[in-house]
Amino acid sequence: MTITQRDARSVRVDHDGLVISLAYRFWWEGRDRPPESIAVEAERVTAFFLSAAIRDTVTADAHGVLVRREWSVHNPGPVRLTVDVHLESAGPLSFLLPGVAFGSALPAGGVSAHGARTAWPSAACLHVGGRGTVGFALDEGPYTAGIAVSPVGQDDVPPAEREEGPVPLSLALTLPGSTEAGDATVGAPGSIDSPGTLDTARTFRIVSAPARRAWLKGASAVLAAIGGGSGGTRGEPSAKVTEKTIRENVRRAVEGCLGTHLFEKGGVAGLRIEPASPLLSASAGAGMAILLRELFPSDPARTELALRLADFSLKGQHPSGLFYETYHTGRGEWQGVPGHPEQPVIGIDASARIADRLLALADALSDAGLPHAKYRLAGARFVEFFIDDQGRFQPPGALHLPGVRAPFEPGLAGFALCFPLARTLARTGRDRYRKALDTLAHSLAGLPWGTPWLPTSREGREPDSAAALLCxxxxxxxxGPGSMSGRRSGGSSRGRTGARTGRGPIDVGDAASVVLPWVYANPRPPVGGIPATGGIIDSFHRQRLVGAGAEAAFVLSGLGALASEPWMRRTLEGFSRLCLGFADRLPLGTAYLAHVGLLPQAAGSGTRARDRRSRLQPAVGPLDARRLVTEAGYRLVIAAGAGGKPNLV
Known part of the structure; x- marks a missing residue:
């Protein structure tokens, strides 16, 4: 590493391909103050001001550059402290505030967020050309930090020091955070009241890597900084005891859910989405049927209930093969997705989930020697809807009108068809399903992997964690090992194994890079008594942590098993443990946990302002039957380890 004075206001740091400038300024009583002088001695830099001093120690570790900054303020009054890193802006630009905002064009005023809002502590990622840079910092002491990305303002730079060419970019850690909790104005800059003697410090970590791996390398550094993912693994001697305990916990949660969510009246038998809700979920009912067979295999009453729940899900199947997800008990009718009152519209994500669970239930019943044909037929009819009489496959969209193969609305959520399609291929080995699955995998591979990009479930909407987890x-x-495309069920399959066994349509690192920015790896005070670390941020618009910890742990662990590079595998396994810890702290089936602090939207992010009603949501959301059956299945599979039953997920 080399550190040299660049001009009267900054130094240049050159380390392992990373070239940055550290700009020194001190905001006091309403304006920025330039340093009187700068002294550089080896890894130490000191900037002297009339009423303050900044002392930096610049070092490097395995992940990147560490700037340890100490401020000493000797005058009273409001101050604002920054660690201001400047980057050259030659080349295409994109920015990411993990879990908060993403864009390919930086607003003139930049973007900023309080450090508790970003998924990683006070973190931002910048892609410029073929290089990505991630900056983040853990909070220390009484003052919370924020993060800001903006073009470097040229108005205050003396003309002799201005450079030709693109305006540099500023990646800045700010004290205090740019939008403190309770501020009335979104994005209003805060300040710290100096009593006359103020000493504080921060370590700003800067990670640089080729653009394709920058987010993943940044996540690796975050994991190391927070000391996360260091818990035990499933291979320890206590694994069997742990599995027994987890199965008992899941069993109690299932029984509790039946007590609060089960609705039975006449020919209707389903699970309410939430307690006292008039809406029943067909996917939750089908998932509960699988859990009842798994957890109570010798209980005839539970088996009978499982069949009633599955039979009711069958009633939601349109003659074309698609499934309605929601039934309104008050109106006595199946409903399409919300927002389309003029015509029923079916969401393919939920419809595919119902079909896949019915196929899984058919496998379980077949293994037990119980009748199962109608469930298998229903699942096959769903898959066949997308293949015409000539064997031509129509890739699905996110939404479809009943009986119409052409998408009503495109979107990644339609890729959920992969699961019942792969399960059907594994059982039959038929070429029509293999070709359809290959087409679907090819479409998935055609997305902009390897570029700064985040997937969205429905086209035209903001990125969301559900789409990332689906990918x-x-x-x-x-x-993965024993992949669904090559899996056989109960010895009843025939023909060749499925396509792409042992390899995938997309790069493992690319898939991980779109998941990790949603994982809340940011040590903060608990919310409702529950530590939020390891939670999954819902979306930029819905700033809450969804109860999908076990699903995320399963995905990240599975990706880690596919990773060939040790550092990547360790990172994914570590984040998987964080997510699993969150899942075990959160009551099973909890819909969401309020975001830490319920802070306002990131200033200048371009995202929509949150509805005031979101502030009135409880810290811990209600029990959602859909979430419970999904998380229960993943939790049981994770606890069982390599021998886990794939039918549960």
């Missing part, structure tokens, strides 16, 4: 699940399903 990861597909790769694990198609490329």
């Amino acid at each position: 990861g699940r597909i790769l694990v399903a198609l490329a």
Whole structure:
């Protein structure tokens, strides 16, 4: 590493391909103050001001550059402290505030967020050309930090020091955070009141890597900094005891859910989405049927209930083969997705989940020698809807009108068809399903992997964690050991094994890079008594942590098993343990945990302002039957380890 004075206001740091400038300024009583002088001695830099001093110690570790900054303020009044890193802006640009905002064009005023809002502590990622840079810092002491990305303002730079060419970019750690909790104005800059003697410090970590791996390398550095993912593994001697305990916990949660969510009246037998809700979920009912057979295999009453739940899910199947997800008990009718009152519209994600669970239930019943044909037929009819009489496959969209193969609305959520399609291929080995699955995998591979990009479930909407997890699940399903495309059920399959066994349609690192920015790896005070570390941020618009910890742990662990590079495998396994820890702290089936602090939207992010009603949500969300059956299945599979039953997920 080399550190040299660049001009009267900054130094240049050159380390292992990373070239940055550290700009020194001190905001006091309403304006920035330049340093009187700068002294550089080896790894130490001191900037002197009339009423303050900044002392930096610049070092490097295995992940990148560490700037340890100490401020000493000797005058009273409001101050604002920054660690200001400047980067050259030659080349295409994109920015990411993990879990908060993403864009390919930086607003003139930049973007900023309080450090508790970003998924990683006070973190931002910048891609410029073929290089990516991640900066983050853990909070220390009484002052919370924020992060900001902006073009470097040229107005205050003396003309003699201005450079020709593109305006540099600023990646800045700010004290205090740019939007403190309770501020009335979104993005209003805060300040710290100096009593006359103020000493504080921060370590700003800067990671640089080729653009394709920058987010993943940044996540690796974050994991090391927070000391996360260091818990035991499933291979320890206590694994069998742990599995027994987890199965008992899941069993109690299932029985509790039946007590609060089960609705039975006449020919209707389903699970309410939430307690006292008039809406029943067909996917939750089908998932509960699988859990009842898994957890209570020798209980005739539970088996009978499982069949009633599955039979009711069958009633939601449209003659074309698609499934309605929601039934309104008050109106006595099946409903399409919300937002389309003029015509029923079916969401393919939920519809595919119902079909896949019915196929899994058919496998379980077949293994037990119980009648199962109608469930297998229903699942096959769903798959066949997308293949015409000539064997031509129509890739699905996110939404479809009943009976119409052409998508009503495109979107990645339609890729959920992969799971019942792969399960059907594994059982039959038929070429029509293999070709359809290959087409679906080819479409997935055609997305902009390897570029700064985040997937979205429905086209035209903001990125969301559900789409990222779906992509990861597909790769694990198609490329992992015992992949669904090559899996056989109960000895009843015939023909060749499925396509892409042992390899996937997308790069493992690319898939991991779109999942990790949603994982809340940011040590903060608990919310509702529950530590949030390891939670999954819902989306930029829905700033809450969804109860998908076990699903995320399963996906990240599966991706880690596919990773060939040790550092990547360690990172994914570590984040998987963080997510699993969150899942075990959160009551099973909890819909969401409020975001830490319920802070306002990131300033200048371009995202929509949150509805005021979101502030009135409880810290811990209600029990959602859909979430419970999904998380229960993943938790049981993880506890069982390599021998886990794939039918549960």
